[in-house]
Amino acid sequence: MGYKKRNNVIVDKSFYFSCDIVNFCKELKKKNEYEIASQLIRSGTSIGANVRESQRGVSTKDFKNKLGIALKEADETSFWLDVIEETTMEIPNDLNKKCEELIKLLVSIIKNS
Template sequence: MGYRKRNNAVVDKTFEFACQIVFLSDKLKENKDYELASQLLRAGTSIGANTRESQRGSSTKDFANKLKIALKEAEEVEFWLDVLDVTRDYKIENYYKQLDEIIRLLVSIIKSTNS
């Protein structure tokens, strides 16, 4: 059946990013970079999981809190991408671009929810 687009930019983008992180994690495992693969996989997929979960928040506060967790996970992914960028030879520019867009969306939504 596959993924059904939700017509929600942040939900769809975080899902697509999670899938890209799964593929990157697989490449890392092939090169025996198990710990980096594990850290990236956990944090990178958590962004989308928390964003999706926010859509069923029991309140506006719950909604914003889930997105704040997603934002924290996005910051962690950026850290692991930085480590990867400095210590390995992978082409990761596109991951940075996608992540930057996701971070901007999350920050914007959180700000508008809190105002």
């Protein structure tokens, strides 16, 4: 069945970012970097999960709260990507860029909601 695009920029971008994170974590595990892969996969996939959950928010406050959690997870993901790049291996360039883009989108949506 697979993922159906939602025509919602933040929902779609966060979903595909989660997929990129899962694939990158597979590479980390091949290099026996299990602990850092575990940290990254938790925070990186949590962004999309919280964004999707926000779409079912019962109020504006609930919506913003879920996006706030997604923003915190995106910031943590950015941290782990920096740690990996500094200590372990190169990361795909677009992962940092995509993460920063998600952070900017989340900040903008939260501020304007």
